[in-house]
Amino acid sequence: xxxxxxxxxxxxxxxxxxxxxxxxxxxxxxxxxxxxxxxxxxxxxxxxxxxxxxxxxxxxxxxxxxxxxxxxxxxxxxxxxxxxxxxxxxxxxxxxxxxxxxxxxxxxxxxxxxxxxxxxxxxxxxxxxxxxxxxxxxxxxxxxxxxxxxxxxxxxxxxxxxxxxxxxxxxxxxxxxxxxxxxxxxxxxxxxxxxxxxxxxxxxxxxxxxxxxxxxxxxxxxxxxxxxxxxxxxxxxxxxxxxxxxxxxxxxxxxxxxxxxxxxxxxxxxxxxxxxxxxxxxxxxxxxxxxxxxxxxxxxxxxxxxxxxxxxxxxxxxxxxxxxxxxxxxxxxxxxxxxxxxxxxxxxxxxxxxxxxxxxxxxxxxxxxxxxxxxxxxxxxxxxxxxxxxxxxxxxxxxxxxxxxxxxxxxxxxxxxxxxxxxxxxxxxxxxxxxxxxxxxxxxxxxxxxxxxxxxxxxxxxxxxxxxxxxxxxxxxxxxxxxxxxxxxxxxxxxxxxxxxxxxxxxxxxxxxxxxxxxxxxxxxxxxxxxxxxxxxxxxxxxxxxxxxxxxxxxxxxxxxxxxxxxxxxxxxxxxxxxxxxxxx
Numbered sequence: 001x002x003x004x005x006x007x008x009x010x011x012x013x014x015x016x017x018x019x020x021x022x023x024x025x026x027x028x029x030x031x032x033x034x035x036x037x038x039x040x041x042x043x044x045x046x047x048x049x050x051x052x053x054x055x056x057x058x059x060x061x062x063x064x065x066x067x068x069x070x071x072x073x074x075x076x077x078x079x080x081x082x083x084x085x086x087x088x089x090x091x092x093x094x095x096x097x098x099x100x101x102x103x104x105x106x107x108x109x110x111x112x113x114x115x116x117x118x119x120x121x122x123x124x125x126x127x128x129x130x131x132x133x134x135x136x137x138x139x140x141x142x143x144x145x146x147x148x149x150x151x152x153x154x155x156x157x158x159x160x161x162x163x164x165x166x167x168x169x170x171x172x173x174x175x176x177x178x179x180x181x182x183x184x185x186x187x188x189x190x191x192x193x194x195x196x197x198x199x200x201x202x203x204x205x206x207x208x209x210x211x212x213x214x215x216x217x218x219x220x221x222x223x224x225x226x227x228x229x230x231x232x233x234x235x236x237x238x239x240x241x242x243x244x245x246x247x248x249x250x251x252x253x254x255x256x257x258x259x260x261x262x263x264x265x266x267x268x269x270x271x272x273x274x275x276x277x278x279x280x281x282x283x284x285x286x287x288x289x290x291x292x293x294x295x296x297x298x299x300x301x302x303x304x305x306x307x308x309x310x311x312x313x314x315x316x317x318x319x320x321x322x323x324x325x326x327x328x329x330x331x332x333x334x335x336x337x338x339x340x341x342x343x344x345x346x347x348x349x350x351x352x353x354x355x356x357x358x359x360x361x362x363x364x365x366x367x368x369x370x371x372x373x374x375x376x377x378x379x380x381x382x383x384x385x386x387x388x389x390x391x392x393x394x395x396x397x398x399x400x401x402x403x404x405x406x407x408x409x410x411x412x413x414x415x416x417x418x419x420x421x422x423x424x425x426x427x428x429x430x431x432x433x434x435x436x437x438x439x440x441x442x443x444x445x446x447x448x449x450x451x452x453x454x455x456x457x458x459x460x461x462x463x464x465x466x467x468x469x470x471x472x473x474x475x476x477x478x479x480x481x482x483x484x485x486x487x488x489x490x491x492x493x494x495x496x497x498x499x500x501x502x503x504x505x506x507x508x509x510x511x512x513x514x515x516x517x518x519x520x521x522x523x524x525x526x527x528x529x530x531x532x533x534x535x536x537x538x539x540x541x542x543x544x545x546x547x548x549x550x551x552x553x554x555x556x557x558x559x560x561x562x563x564x565x566x567x568x569x570x571x572x573x574x575x576x577x578x579x580x581x582x583x584x585x
Contacts, residue, residue, distance in 0.1 A: 086156015200265025305396025391520030
């Protein structure tokens, strides 16, 4: 029975009505594409997700990855599906065409990513990190290295990973102990071990290209001395052919709560002294490159929260319409069930709006001909990235919880997909920097960046929207609530800045998580109301479809039932209560 469900109509609305991505063709970078092409890609990607990935979702979870004598095997069907994914061009869908990418907008890749992740999140992790690591090689490696590796990674012949974490170095990246020593031929010998490596070993492809954070002998301690290396599992000769094994060995795979079909590995590099690699970019600049990859991975992680929540909501809605209780009444008619469904819908649609909007901001930050505009949109991406990652993964888990609640006891049983949805989505709040780290990044770095320019520009955009529509015939009260919420966010931001300038670090850090949450509430409130204004106009133009009426209702619901959380979290922060730090543990 199919488990993947998605609101394709809302996907289309976001891409082609709200964001109008067809207009990107006016920029040189996307001149060869148009709305017709984009719609075809959406259709084909959804078909692939439903036909190839969804059937492997439950079976992959049950079979899991296996390790025997150091050889890791993915579940049945994964190898064939991965090959098809590469052949269809879905891995490098938003990367330049130079080495086999498709060159499509990031906003389009976000929609495609939602389908792939929503249909089978564990499977999607193999391609997601491959795309990220290959793109880093393409942009920061030599032309020779890019030619050698990228095309085969984009077409699915090889996969890629990101190797950062060590037993003693998780969030404290500067404690990495993996070392590299320069050889006479310009390669480096690398020795060390990494754990929690997604897709670190498997049988899907003939080679795996690892990007490994290590310290060249003699370089400075801490993050400033780290460099990034390209280390293939099997050595790649100068002509692109495969050579000998490169002394990269998997010694363990983790047994996890969810994403069980994704191989999470412990890798030993150079335990026999024969692991070689190439420096990627400049020596000691590894963290700068890794952060670029991590920021993209954080957006992908936010998409996991959004995509799984969307499918969980759609499954819950189907169940609620079919489940009869109390005679001949479907439970979708019960007020409490409707409240949970509408909460789920509001979060799912709000997260989709946020991730797609951020994708378009990335496109404009790279393609817009005006330098000031490119900076403006890059500022928006930098500000929203921790919100996309942390808020969407926290809320995504909340939606899966609501989905199980709507299913009742059935939701707790593995026969229904929402049980797996909850297990699979939980990891998203933990990896690629825990959500607490994202909150500290937003509060401690993004607020202060460029003397507050990032937040100031965003505040001005939202308040301009609120002012323009303050007398809206349908949504004036809700838009006034948004203005109040955004003013509250600004008030809290200024108070946190005051504490920071006063050296009260603990008070700032205590406020980080609630501050990110209130920013998330305000951001989704803004995007949903912006969409609702468009929907209301469409209704007024005579297109009185249920879809548009529900867009307005969803925004109203969010304004009354979720956005008040801004005031609640603000009260929590402004209380300046430090009881947690005073507790005796």
